[in-house]
Amino acid sequence: xxxSYVIQNPFGIHARPARKIVEAAKASKESVTLVxxxxxxxxxxxxxxxxxxxxxxxxxTVNADGEQAEDVIAAIGAILTAVEQHAEKEQ
Amino acid sequence: MLSKLFGKTKSKxxxxxxxxxxxxxxxxxxxxxxxxxxxxxxxxxIEPSEGKIVAPFDGTxxxxxxxxHAIIVEHNSGLxxxxxxxxxxxxxxxxxxxxxxxxxxxxxxxxxLIEFDRAVIEAAGCPSITPIVxxxxxxxxxxxxxxxxxxxxAGAEAVLRAEMNE
Numbered sequence: 001x002x003x004s005y006v007i008q009n010p011f012g013i014h015a016r017p018a019r020k021i022v023e024a025a026k027a028s029k030e031s032v033t034l035v036x037x038x039x040x041x042x043x044x045x046x047x048x049x050x051x052x053x054x055x056x057x058x059x060x061t062v063n064a065d066g067e068q069a070e071d072v073i074a075a076i077g078a079i080l081t082a083v084e085q086h087a088e089k090e091q
Numbered sequence: 092m093l094s095k096l097f098g099k100t101k102s103k104x105x106x107x108x109x110x111x112x113x114x115x116x117x118x119x120x121x122x123x124x125x126x127x128x129x130x131x132x133x134x135x136x137i138e139p140s141e142g143k144i145v146a147p148f149d150g151t152x153x154x155x156x157x158x159x160h161a162i163i164v165e166h167n168s169g170l171x172x173x174x175x176x177x178x179x180x181x182x183x184x185x186x187x188x189x190x191x192x193x194x195x196x197x198x199x200x201x202x203x204l205i206e207f208d209r210a211v212i213e214a215a216g217c218p219s220i221t222p223i224v225x226x227x228x229x230x231x232x233x234x235x236x237x238x239x240x241x242x243x244x245a246g247a248e249a250v251l252r253a254e255m256n257e
Contacts, residue, residue: 011181015161015173016125023130046132046226047163047171051154051194 002035002063003073005080013054017079021049024075030066032076043076054080103168107251108200109243110147110174110223113140115250117239118222123178126222131173133234134224135250137243144174144205145246146198147223156181159188162204163226168255171226176207178218187211201246225253232256 007013013021025032025043032043034052036059041048043062054060060080064072109115116136121127126136146164153165160180165171176188187208192198212219225231235252243250 011158011184014156014158014181015131015175016123019125019131046173047153047165050156050163053157055157 001069001073002061003077004059004061005077007054007056007058007060008081008083010056011084012056012058013049013052013080015050017082017084018046018049020079021076022046024072024079027075028064028066028068028072030064030069032062032064032072035061035063103255105148105166105168105170105253105255106249107172107253108147108246109137109238109248109250110144110204110245111137111139111141111221112143112243112245114138114242115238115240116220118224121178121220121222122218126175126224131222132224132226132228134222135236135239136220136222138220139209140242141245142207142209143203143245144176144207146200146202146204147172148200150198152192152194152196152198152204155190155192155194158183158185159190159205160185164204169227169230170253170255173224173226174221176205176219176221177212178220180212180217183212183215183217230256
């Protein structure tokens with residue numbers, strides 16, 4: 001199954017949110033991928049997730065299989081749509 | 092992986108040179124829970140004494156973050172290292188950072204990867220302490236901390252030794 005989300009963090013998916021995505025993806029034993037502009041990235045690899053280069057306003061599709069797919073997709077979706085606190089106090 | 096059992100009988104050990112000059116500190120000294128709690132991976136932190144990141148080994152740029160404040164470098168053994176200059180520096184949106192490489196580039200140990208301006212980082216209220224962590228811990232069997240305190244010179248001495256899975 002899959003679901004799409006739009007990045008809400010003004011700083012996109014940089015190192016810290018990327019690590020949270022990897023942790024959420026590792027809750028599943030099955031493959032979890034992020035898709036942006038037709039390119040697929042392994043959500044369990046920090047380098048892959050950072051390499052997505054997701055910026056504010058980008059649409060990302062999360063794909064997952066298995067019994068926990070729904071929970072894993074929702075957990076990653078929450079990270080993709082989260083806004084970091086330190087982002088709010090800038091500017 | 093079954094295929095990995097064949098053809099590789101000895102484990103690969105990589106010495107990681109200090110990617111910047113400064114004072115070596117434990118990750119727990121980093122004022123960011125993600126790094127301090129080792130959630131980003133095991134490694135060390137360096138409080139920079141100069142604004143220059145050099146390659147810690149021969150390898151390639153696995154990914155340069157578009158704002159140039161962090162880079163993931165990869166050794167040919169597969170070891171991936173994340174070097175994150177300062178804390179909350181993503182907010183600077185590239186201001187104060189100048190990359191000398193792009194994603195996919197090859198480099199030799201000691202080559203300059205990124206130059207940065209500590210004054211710009213500190214003026215924005217960001218700590219300039221720089222965590223250096225293993226980005227793919229799953230593939231690392233053991234990480235040894237060669238240096239855990241005191242000052243180091245960029246490219247001159249090994250700070251970490253990683254033994255890869257066989």
